[in-house]
Amino acid sequence: MENNVYMRSNRSIKSITLTRLLLLVPMMAYGIYKNGLYLYFHHYIGLQELFKPVLLIVGSAIIGGVINLLYEYGVKRRKEKISEALFSSFHIEYAILSACITSINVDLFIYFGVLTIILMLSKFFKNRINIMCVIFLIIYGISYYTHGFHFANAYETSKVFDLEFMDFLIGRGAGGIASTHIILLVLALFGAFITNNNKTNITIFSILGYVIPLFLFCILKEKNFTNLLFSNNYLFIVSFVATDSVTSCYTPKGMLIFGVLIGALTFGFTFLNPIIAPFISILIVSLFNNLIDRKSSHFANRN
Amino acid sequence: MNNRISIKEKKEVVIDPTVVDFLNPDFLYIPITRDDTIKVKTNSEVYKEQLIVKSARGDVYSPVSGKVIGKTSSMLVGNQKMDCMVIENDFREKTKKRMSATKYIHDFEKEEMLDLIEKYNVCHHPITTKGKTLLINGIDSDPYEHTYSYLINTHGAKILETIDALCSILEVETTILAITNNDTRNVISLTNNIGTYPNITLKLLPDIYPMGFKDILIKNVLSKKQISKGFTYLTVQDIYNIYNVLKRKKSMTEKLVTISGNAVEQPLVANVKIGSSMADIIKNCCDVVNRKYFIVVNGLLAGRTLKSLNSVMTSDIRSIFLSVKDEAIEKKCINCGLCNSKCPVGLNPKYLKEHKKADRSKCIKCGLCTYICPSKINFKTCLGGKDGE
Numbered sequence: 001m002e003n004n005v006y007m008r009s010n011r012s013i014k015s016i017t018l019t020r021l022l023l024l025v026p027m028m029a030y031g032i033y034k035n036g037l038y039l040y041f042h043h044y045i046g047l048q049e050l051f052k053p054v055l056l057i058v059g060s061a062i063i064g065g066v067i068n069l070l071y072e073y074g075v076k077r078r079k080e081k082i083s084e085a086l087f088s089s090f091h092i093e094y095a096i097l098s099a100c101i102t103s104i105n106v107d108l109f110i111y112f113g114v115l116t117i118i119l120m121l122s123k124f125f126k127n128r129i130n131i132m133c134v135i136f137l138i139i140y141g142i143s144y145y146t147h148g149f150h151f152a153n154a155y156e157t158s159k160v161f162d163l164e165f166m167d168f169l170i171g172r173g174a175g176g177i178a179s180t181h182i183i184l185l186v187l188a189l190f191g192a193f194i195t196n197n198n199k200t201n202i203t204i205f206s207i208l209g210y211v212i213p214l215f216l217f218c219i220l221k222e223k224n225f226t227n228l229l230f231s232n233n234y235l236f237i238v239s240f241v242a243t244d245s246v247t248s249c250y251t252p253k254g255m256l257i258f259g260v261l262i263g264a265l266t267f268g269f270t271f272l273n274p275i276i277a278p279f280i281s282i283l284i285v286s287l288f289n290n291l292i293d294r295k296s297s298h299f300a301n302r303n
Numbered sequence: 304m305n306n307r308i309s310i311k312e313k314k315e316v317v318i319d320p321t322v323v324d325f326l327n328p329d330f331l332y333i334p335i336t337r338d339d340t341i342k343v344k345t346n347s348e349v350y351k352e353q354l355i356v357k358s359a360r361g362d363v364y365s366p367v368s369g370k371v372i373g374k375t376s377s378m379l380v381g382n383q384k385m386d387c388m389v390i391e392n393d394f395r396e397k398t399k400k401r402m403s404a405t406k407y408i409h410d411f412e413k414e415e416m417l418d419l420i421e422k423y424n425v426c427h428h429p430i431t432t433k434g435k436t437l438l439i440n441g442i443d444s445d446p447y448e449h450t451y452s453y454l455i456n457t458h459g460a461k462i463l464e465t466i467d468a469l470c471s472i473l474e475v476e477t478t479i480l481a482i483t484n485n486d487t488r489n490v491i492s493l494t495n496n497i498g499t500y501p502n503i504t505l506k507l508l509p510d511i512y513p514m515g516f517k518d519i520l521i522k523n524v525l526s527k528k529q530i531s532k533g534f535t536y537l538t539v540q541d542i543y544n545i546y547n548v549l550k551r552k553k554s555m556t557e558k559l560v561t562i563s564g565n566a567v568e569q570p571l572v573a574n575v576k577i578g579s580s581m582a583d584i585i586k587n588c589c590d591v592v593n594r595k596y597f598i599v600v601n602g603l604l605a606g607r608t609l610k611s612l613n614s615v616m617t618s619d620i621r622s623i624f625l626s627v628k629d630e631a632i633e634k635k636c637i638n639c640g641l642c643n644s645k646c647p648v649g650l651n652p653k654y655l656k657e658h659k660k661a662d663r664s665k666c667i668k669c670g671l672c673t674y675i676c677p678s679k680i681n682f683k684t685c686l687g688g689k690d691g692e
Binding site for chain 2: 015
């Protein structure tokens, strides 16, 4: 008997990307306010820099989309609808998430240059590594050696803050363009969870894998736990970057191992460089995602 | 992750509430094999419900009265060409003797009942005499199928009476009739009538796919203790057939079948003669709006594709779909894990696709992994295992 497919769900790469990006809109809006409007109206930046956060986000989306179109129509020569070609891969999401986690102080030329090159190259390499991490690490490296890299915007640089728990919740902490508002992040995560568009298990286990050793460390060394937990985008990164569908594990056991490894490695790397620690951890663990899934499936199959 | 799947597209299909009868085909085709003993001669007259073929698969009775005009090998049975006895219908529905109720169905002895069921070959599932639980499936296997739902709606009282009789004849402790909770018509009618039958428990289950599959239903309804003590699983179709045998000594000559799909103008449930040609059924029951259809039987998600409408309607067919194939381009797996998390039997379809030697015997071939995949990967081609319901 021939088996054919006559019925499909309406779930597709396009629907997953659009849902995830839609859930991130409040965070992006807050990022535009915090790093653009607020600074402009309080005379920290000029009119030119007012549009920088919008430019970073919209420009990234355009680059992601154009690369997808060029690849589908130019390289693959597929005759599909524009909407399907535009969302033929997660590149638009990768580009926008890269903008969300990058610093407002980033050089636009460096940012867009790296983003375009990496996104284009990723189309031709079958190795499944987390593109967002690669983009961030290269931008970080170049920025570090050219003009230095820090997350604080003009307002945050001008003052010395002693932020408390609530301040972090409402996004006052320094971080990426649209990755600091914890309440909005939790709401976005919840939305992604109920619409089945996120590997929430990875987020939970990454947080647990990081929080438990961090908590013990803070007790022993009498450090500020809240500061260490909320700084450097960690929660956003494990919510939306680590859970990248293509480069993360998909089996229940695999997701557990994947998350815990990211958390533990991040804690270890924090002592070397807290900004790039989560990215390096995700990059390393994502290299073994297939192996972790294969071993856990093989084990489950045997039992 | 939410493990339940409710097929949303289902709501868009409005099915005709009345059953369409197609009980007068010109010709009927009775599949025969070399080992079968044919009880009638060519050009001889046959009565309705007359024994015409004695077979190891079960005795076959004529669905109509008419004339045996010979054999043909042009008809397909499950995509394979098979010799078929052709009966020309005389449209008189003549029977040898008018069957009336022989006795009250509760009065049958266990052995007597089982012999009759075996003789008429009307039950597609084995009846365990030592089982302590009787589970009746009233849930359609496919989201677009309405066969069982319409059967309960049309013959609800008879089905309840037969379940009650089986319950006392087989001396089972628990009898459960499972239907979906959004099958409003049947929920209301069964709730109103079930008071007369205190032994029967009506179990309302969520309308999620693949609840109508045998293994999934058993897992959701019966406790481990009930399973270990032994149980009998039957469908409402089996129950209705048993009713006809016990009450009227009537074999299974006609059955309800859902006709649907996106190439059909108005989906419907039809009452057809077993042995009819599918082409006749489609021609007489519905309008086809798209000629580029494929023929799928027993469900769009889990069913099988037929090569041609020149196929014989057999007793195991619950639905016929004329559907246009999904032409979505298959993309590279995005590792979303939906196939794994949604699999009702806990398999990992992606792993099974990549590892040809992995054990796939647990697979019930429900097609959920293929349905849900955002990369449009067809897992059906690589998953084997036993058949579902």
